[in-house]
Amino acid sequence: MIKKSFSGSTKKRFAFKKRKLFKKKVCYFCAKKIKEIDYKDVLLFRKNITDRGKILSQRISGACAKHQRCLSKAIKRARIVGLLPFSSA
Numbered sequence: 001m002i003k004k005s006f007s008g009s010t011k012k013r014f015a016f017k018k019r020k021l022f023k024k025k026v027c028y029f030c031a032k033k034i035k036e037i038d039y040k041d042v043l044l045f046r047k048n049i050t051d052r053g054k055i056l057s058q059r060i061s062g063a064c065a066k067h068q069r070c071l072s073k074a075i076k077r078a079r080i081v082g083l084l085p086f087s088s089a
């Protein structure tokens with residue numbers, strides 16, 4: 001749109017401009033070539049859970065789909081064993 005129409009639909013344009021350009025995060029586990037995530041590796045989970053014990057979303061943690069799945073399974077397993085809290089609210 002090259003039309004000079006500054007009046008009217010400026011709000012929509014700003015909405016598009018506000019979208020930030022994120023740097024594409026590299027999956028931590030892919031970078032380290034970790035194939036399987038061990039549920040006993042609690043220190044590894046510290047980066048991928050909140051201080052309340054919730055699992056971080058893929059967008060925030062930057063893990064790829066495959067590793068995010070492995071991670072969530074491992075964290076849930078660790079919770080059952082008792083290494084991580086279910087929720088510490």
Ligand SMILES: [Zn+2]
Nearest residue numbers: 027030064067
């Ligand atoms: Zn990965």
